[in-house]
Amino acid sequence: MTVYFIDKSLYFNSDKMILINKENNKSSKLYSTTSSLLLLLVIKHGEVLSKDFVLKNVWLDLDVVVTEGSYYQAITHLRKKIRELGCSIDFIQTIPRRGIVIPRSVKIRVITEGLEIQKIQEIELSKEINEAPEIHKIERLQESEEVHKVEEIIENQKLHDSLKTMEPLGGKKKFFLIFFALSFLFLLVFLFFRHKNVANN
Known part of the structure; x- marks a missing residue:
């Protein structure tokens, strides 16, 4: 088990994708892409990572169409999770037209035991x-x-x-009803004419 202690306040367990605030013991589960993004920033501590580099390395194994929106959404989600844990300092810096970085001024320590x-x-x-x-x-x-x-x-x-x-x-019933109705009508007509003939005679 490897845990990264970031900025003297956050524990990051990359295996379980969990962030923990040391001061209040609050914890939060990260999305897989958000966790991969933070792990990449930690591993490349002090290096400015371009958008293309992040997209290729974070979404490398995912069989999905990746857009710039995915990149910005992951950064926004990560910063939101950090704030929700009670950390007021945003240690993820955006360098205009270059990329994102966790600066060297932010201390990161690896804990294994x-x-x-x-x-x-x-x-x-x-x-x-x-x-x-x-x-x-x-x-x-x-x-x-x-x-x-x-x-x-x-x-x-x-x-x-x-x-x-x-x-x-229903079709059969309708057929039989029509048949009997016609038969009854025919019988009435037959009886009428027969009665008329008898009367005339």
Whole structure:
């Protein structure tokens, strides 16, 4: 487990894509692209990274069409996450017409073992435990919605099949009704003329 301690305030676990504020123990999960962006800035600490360089390295393995909007959105999201954790200093600098950088004045220390790692693991575990009920709730809701959709599809299919079955029956019924109506009408006409002939005779 490798953790980067940034600006004497933030722990960054790149493996789990988590940022933790040392002072208040607040933590936040990053998107994969946002985490990759921060990791690239940390690895290239002090170097100004051009937009093209970031796009090629952050979205390299993703089979998607990448635009400038993706680049700016990732930077905005990263800065937002840092602010949400209570960090007032924006250590990610934008150099006009050149790119972005974490300057050398911002100290970054690599942590691989010791009490700090244990503390980080405890915070991460606590976050996972707290998030678990909400995750299960979402999963149950999704499962319920899927079941409801399946049931709705089945009911619609049953209704469709029922209507298909009724259509030919309705046609036959209509045919027989017309046949009997015509037969009855013919019988009435026949009886009328017969009665008339009998009366004339």
